[in-house]
Amino acid sequence: MLDVDIQHRQGAFSLNARFQSDGKLTALFGPSGSGKTTVVNAIGGLVRPDHGRIAVQGRMLVDTKKGVFVPKHRRRIGYVFQEGRLFPHLNVRQNLLFGRWFTPRRERTTGFESVVELLGIGHLLERRPATLSGGEKQRVAIGRALLADPQLLLMDEPLASLDEARKAEIFPYIERLRDEGGVPIVLVSHSVPEIARLATTVVVLSEGRVAASGPASDILRHTILFRQTGLTEAGALIEAQVLRHEADFGLTVLQAGAGTLTVPLLDHPTGSRMRVRLRARDIILSLHEPKGMSALNVLPGFISSIEEAEGPSMDVQLDCGGDALVARVTRKSIAELGLKPGLHVHAIIKSIAFDPDALGGAKPENM
């Protein structure tokens, strides 16, 4: 459980952030300068907020009213920095074990071997940080933070300095950490695909304020929250199960609450669960069940509400068999089709709209 309520001024920037989260992976989302890093620095003890409280797992770390400020080395909060910050004079093994020297013996619960195995860094142990690739450095940095047995793991855009291939290399490790690691994670990100794939809880920051916070699937379908950086990427997040593979066509069929979804071929085994992001811009609405169309995915449902979006568009929130979807539609279409809450519609999605970014592994309880 993370409980943050802080005010802080830094030059002309003023931060006033208040949120709670008990998610396995809380994403702090917002454009540059929205105060994300200041919030995690305050949680980690690198910044002393002017006013407010911070509590982690019931332990008060900062309470300016009571004069409480736990210094960073006593917080037991792991921090994975954007640039890794591995110690250049130590090899990988020494970097990994650094925090362990300062952890009381009885509190050392994380096994060295299991972390090395989880992150796939066994072959790097004797190397120096200068010889590692960006992705390897970040994996070692994650391992180093984990081996200090933290109560909470902060990750400040750990993937930002990596190219797409390296990101794809790290994603599965963070997913495994979220699903198996036990330690709650706070991830700073300005990438909608990233949080759609990883987050269980999302806190949206805008100009130093919390614009919204809640479960990832609730937050991500309000595209207006992502207008500054992720408008085209925002959309619904639903859970699905692999039903079958149609290798001849290069397709995989998923079963979601809303119906079946046909997506490009995946290498997940049949029956495995995953999260699927349906971008609002990729969904077309039809009043009648379409016939003779190339799109393979047609999901029947009801309009639950219609929300303001940007410019000529509005967000039509849908309830398709219990799954919440959102479609971005022009005002003109809404007027011409007479779309209104309660109306029965069909949501149409092209299979190729599902890029690898939109499909991530997930355990059911982490949706």
Place this chain on the structure above:
Amino acid sequence: MTDWLSPEEWTAVRLSLKVAFVAMAASLVPGIAIALLLERGRFWGRQFLDVLVHLPLVLPPVVVGWFLLIGFGRRGPIGSFLAEQFGIVFSFRWTGAALACAIMGFPLLVRAIRLSIAAVDRKLEDAAGTLGAHPVWVFAVVTLPLIVPGIIAGMVLSFAKAMGEFGATITFVSNIPGETQTIPSAIYTYTQVPGGESGAMRLTLVSIAVSVAALWLSEWLARRMRGRIHA
């Protein structure tokens, strides 16, 4: 070799090495502390301390020697206190030569270490803090190893300065063979007597050899350190 240098000359060489080594070693810990204080400290009088440390660099050495004489001499306030309380005597002893050399080399030592502290990425220290390291440990296991090349450079400068120090030493502790007559003082003495040219030349060659060796050693050490950090 012993035939090449006279016993008196050998004495001067040995004394110079001893004085320089002691001066360097004794100023190391205070040098690191002052460098840290000047680079990281935010306190009233920091500017004053900075000027004070750098004074020996810009003052005539004979002035520094004179200050030492009136401060650390037998009748000087510090000198008489140390002599009475701890039996430490500086005036006209090799220890006084070491003190003079340490003070003359101190700004060079502090500058080199201070530059290397400024170059340390403080984010690494923050990272060490989040891993549970108390600030003292952070200094010992992160900052200190990273500034070792600067410390080595400072030590070599301090040592070389001590090997060459003349003005402050001769003013403070005079030129007593076997006690305070270092290589520069011995060379000076040779130049004051007829026929002393060959002796002056021999000591000059020794002086050059020691300086070059020190420089070479420091280069080698620094390269080794850099190699360990960046490879």
